[in-house]
Amino acid sequence: MNAALNGKIVIVTGASGAIGSATARRFAEEGANVVLHYHRNRQSVEALRSELKSVETAMIRADLSKETETQRPFGQVLGHITGQTQIIAGGMEGRLLWP
Numbered sequence: 001m002n003a004a005l006n007g008k009i010v011i012v013t014g015a016s017g018a019i020g021s022a023t024a025r026r027f028a029e030e031g032a033n034v035v036l037h038y039h040r041n042r043q044s045v046e047a048l049r050s051e052l053k054s055v056e057t058a059m060i061r062a063d064l065s066k067e068t069e070t071q072r073p074f075g076q077v078l079g080h081i082t083g084q085t086q087i088i089a090g091g092m093e094g095r096l097l098w099p
Contacts, residue, residue: 006031009081011088013064016041021048028052033081039063056081 010027014020015036021044024034033056038045042061049057058077062069 003031007033009033009035011035011037013037013088014039015048016044024048024052028055028057031055033057035060035077035081037062037064 005027010024010032012020012024012027012034015024015034016038020037024036025048028034031054034052035058036045036049037060039061042059045059049059058081060077064070
């Protein structure tokens with residue numbers, strides 16, 4: 001375990017996909033609290049969240065191709081999870097239109 005990540009917050013975009021979920025699992029193994037982002041596949045993220053019982057998790061739905069959906073939701077969810085945001089890790093396919 002990397003003690004530097006213990007208790008820190010990692011935001012994983014695209015956590016419903018294979019790369020994003022693997023990324024989230026790895027950060028959780030290192031002790032990071034994980035925010036799981038998804039756009040459409042809530043069921044997949046709920047299943048992943050149930051696996052990550054050793055750390056705090058939160059789920060957030062947002063279409064990151066729309067700037068209006070990138071600001072408010074992340075601020076809200078970060079108020080419900082303990083730690084300092086350290087890393088934003090992406091597991092998304094395609095391209096972001098913002099920023």
